[in-house]
Amino acid sequence: MLALDPRTRYLPDVPASGYVVGGDEPLAAALHRLTTEQFSIAIDALSDPAADLGIATSATLKAMDRIAAVLRLVRSSIGDEAYRTELRILDETSELLGGLLEGQPELRALDQLRARYKSVLQPSAMAPLRSQLLHRHQLYRLRALSEGEAMQQTLHRLRRARARFAAWPVDDRTDARMYGREPVEDSFDALTTGLQQTYRRGRRQWKRIRGDETEAMGKWRSQVRHLGHQLEIVSTAWPEVVGATASACRQLELVLAEEHGLARLATVTSGDRSLVMDDVERSLLDGLVAHGRTELRSVADVLGHRLYIEPAGQFVQRLRAYWSARDLLH
DSSP states (O other), X not given: OOOOOHHHHHSXXXXXXXXXXXXXXXXXXXXXXXXXXXXHHHHHHHHOTTSOHHHHHHHHHXXXXXXXXXXXXXXXXXXXXXXXXXXXXXXXXXXXHHGGGTTHHHHHHHHHHHHHTTTXXXXXXXXXXXHHHHHHHHHHHHHHHHSSOHHHHHHHHHHHHHHHHHTSOSSTTXXXXXXXXXXXXXXXXXXXXXXXXXXXXXHHHHHHHHTTOGGGHHHHHHHHHHHHHHHHHTGGGOHHHHHHHHHHHXXXXXXXXXXXXXXXXXXXXXXXXXXXXXXXXXXXXXXXXXXXXXXXXXXXXXXXXXXXXXXXXHHXXXXXXXXXXXXXXX
């Protein structure tokens, strides 16, 4: 009777697909594959004439966010010039699409607020405000579509970027070095600096939040999202643990996104008094927004404490140990 490979028998099979390094996949090949896949996801979403515009835009922005997370992860390997150039192009492309989602965070925040407090609200509570916020979002979208050719420009940029990323070398045998590009080393060392910087920045923002520095909330949310994407990539190291930590990042990012939406809702309604004319309804809205933000900040602090309790160096060394253990059964 033939004995099975111990790795096959006991370790989870991680195929070389999706936003994760496959179990036996070299880093350079994995990062090449998953970035070009994300570009294809974005291009397909925007190219589908039957797709909902909001959903397609969100899918595109998420794909670009994941590509940016890869760039941050391997910045020390690809060099500052390539990193800054590609990240700037991604940021400019995101700005082209940003207007299509303008006004959506406030609208979503109001829906979440009404759902959160539905036990104490009438079903029709703040319905006029919702109608006005929806109309406002639709006007922003129409304006974005009429100003220039956002979709065509975005698709053009994405296709060119995908071609550049597809030309990145995956091993020493390719001819891409003529363009000054080098393959990413197949070692956890290639990821260490990027992971540590992302974690350290997120931990720093968390401490500022705990000190009640309101302006740090958006920066913290960005760092949490970046860390979550990077942990998805390396979750092969120990899917049950690293994958769970990536899920915790996603959960925290959702909490911070909801808090951000409530902050935007408060700013918009206080800046335009015509959105809520009734004084009683305005008082109710202000009270619910303040209560909701307080609750969400408390939840975020608990989740942040779990995620960022370790110093950055210790966190990365733990991931290194998981990553090294992958190869013990070879």
